[in-house]
Amino acid sequence: MSVDAATVRRIAHLARIAVEEGEVEKLKGELNAILGFVEQLKEVNVEGVEPMTSVTPMQLKMRADKVTDGGDAAAVLANAPQTEEGFFLVPKVVE
Template sequence: MSVDTATVRRVARLARIAVSEEDVATMQGELNAILGFVEQLGEVDVSGVEPMTSVTPMEMKKREDAVTDGHKAEDIVANAPATQEHFFLVPKVVE
């Protein structure tokens, strides 16, 4: 895939990057080089490679999926100026 000058201007506008007319040709070459590298990556045979979550082989930590209140109600309202039964008290704003 080759990027033309109109595409460079459109990408610059979408990215909100000010590109002068002198820099359009330079940016066009850079974008074409990036796309060429991505095309090279697409040619690599990865059919025997398993997806991984880390560079080093390790088992992911798992926890039981349970719904709780977090047991942190006291910690959450600890710095509030006014509380009542683990709720924040705020001044009335509607009469």
């Protein structure tokens, strides 16, 4: 499996990363190198082996259903370029 220039542009667009036309070839090479490595890994027979999700035997931590956070709109909005009456303001997006 390998990617072409069009796929590189598409992946960049999906991730909303600006890629200059001159960078496409270089990125294509890097991505194909990664995919080549994955191809190599795929040679290992992992039939019946559970995917490893943690190096130590851990269980998903859970929290109780209690309100312990929030109530600080100012902090949430602090980094926003534009706000109005407690809302974030963003360039208009309408379907």
